[in-house]
Amino acid sequence: MPVDPGPFDCMPELLAAARVAPVVRIPYLEEHAWVVCEPELVRTALTHPKMAKDITLVPQFMRKPGLMVGSQPPPEYARAMIMSDGEDHARIRRVHQPVLSPRNTERWGERVGVKVGGFLDELEQSRSSDSAEVDVVTDYTHRVPLAFISEMLGLPLEAERRLRSITDVMLYSSDYPARQEAVGALFGAVESWVQNPAPLRDGVITGFLAAADGPDKVTEGEVIVWTVGMIITGYETTGSLISASLYEALRRPSEERPGTDEEIKSWIEEALRVHPPFPHPTWRFPTEDIELGGYLIPKGAPVQVSIAAANRKPGEGADSFEAARGGHGHLSFGLGMHYCIGASLVRLEAQIAVREFLRRFPRARLSTGSSVEWESEWMIRRLSALPAVLN
Template structure:
């Protein structure tokens, strides 16, 4: 018997309460998804963590049975990416990308990210108020990831719009997603052609050289990889920064503790990710054989969603899990994944969040929410957790 998925308004307004009810009722539920198709939702930390690294759950859509949840379908030129692959292709491509996100390379980016954070805050400092999403949390990661890939400055606003249309489609603009996909399909091949003619000191030029010299990437893989790095590198980080700042504003004693002890920022970012991370659900998976969870069997080929948000609030793993605490010591969250599909850009996302939040608190120590809490609007998405705007005064 299927269970109705929490209605979209409830899920967007308070996903943690909705997932708490599911988690308490059982470790796995067969849900009727928004499209009327069945989804298995896994809710408890131990199961989610184990299944994130379980090779019996495939990301390859060829393992999906007919009539299963599809999610949003991209054309092949954007779909041949790490979110749809298992080893050995996943291993081959991830090895290439990991070279761009080594700790040493990420730390070399610190001065530029710090300069950018200060410049963005300089632009609003005299005004005394700002929308931290539009004017800080969004432009920071899109600039960083575009610099990393070598995307020209005049295209960056377009990329923000295209990614927003894919992650959280506007119900009042039903053709927005289709237009965003068409724009990306047109833009990426042209960008790659430009980089072939005039290589730069950037990641996309490096990936093109790998594809052309060693033939380790197909053309679709190259285009899809650029698309994934850009969209995920922007979207996850803007959401993480936004929800982090809101959590601090909701807990002024924690804001004061972090402001007065900035060395706590690394641990605080882990708590930001655990408490209200950027993804409610991991990317859909398809069992290649029947999988047993407790007394429930998930048949091969059906669609499985692992609830990262639920796992990160599981009282069996985290003490007082609904309490936000920048000094928390029981870490081990799964907000950025686990196993071979762990977020390859996690070191960069962590660094950006550390710099963004610490700089904001240093520059604007009397930061306050400038709108009623209940009027804040969230992305209308069952997978992504992010604010549409965050008005503040300082």
């Protein structure tokens, strides 16, 4: 199983590993890691009290600059939500909770609708002819969440293009020095906005800064780390979900595509099941020897749980995309205390973006003869391009 990022699709190898054994030991860097594949064991691992995510438990061989874990700041500077446990994790969720409340999610949805309408207008106006080809990924599906997360955070208007170029290198380049440089560039950009908030619009960053004197005493370092985390999860993964959902629609005749709001919701859930943006969530580290399905995983060993494999239970036609299934039982947002705090907002963004695209361009289709390719980093998977004719 590859561990270096680059222009490959990780899904076939993740599913192949699941056919080997319920739990698989693989080479990773200069050591070994474990991958939990069997659906019920994945559920157990996601909620196991001794399967920790605390950044202090990361073994030294994984602290390689440019890797997602190796690029995490030290805990004395700030802890990220995805690499914390216990009271640290609970406190970070408390601070984020008001931003992602049901009332705010509804308000954010209105802003997503405005941005979606604008991008669809641009697509319509930019076509040179009815048969002109567009790349739905670069022209639409990744523009929507990038524009939205930028507004949500209150970033300067000129930040969007810079963020796209930085995150593309940081998450997908196979050049480790370039990745390390991109990580530094992203932290540097966010640090400059946090330390000099005058150019910022009102948004999440200014809200975090205002919480510095609140009961949870948010530090400047935490605002920087949390903002970086929201950029990655709020942009890359949402764009991946919108792309996958439209890919499954455009490869089918128009009469088989979703039309009603309920059909759109089921479509999005099935896309989450078949094409999880995070085929693996972030690493876990046992705080003692743990037995899973007859396999003994030693204390401190890095463990991944395969969401990709768990979402496709053998014998249920799980490899096929069937919208009527509605993604039943998928784990793409996790489980337990680390369940994705922004899941409702991600779903809403995807529903709006897919619904409005299909209504605006009901005869859109994949370009004849074009290839659709997926690219992966160890934890993130997305379509690199989606050539289509809007017709």
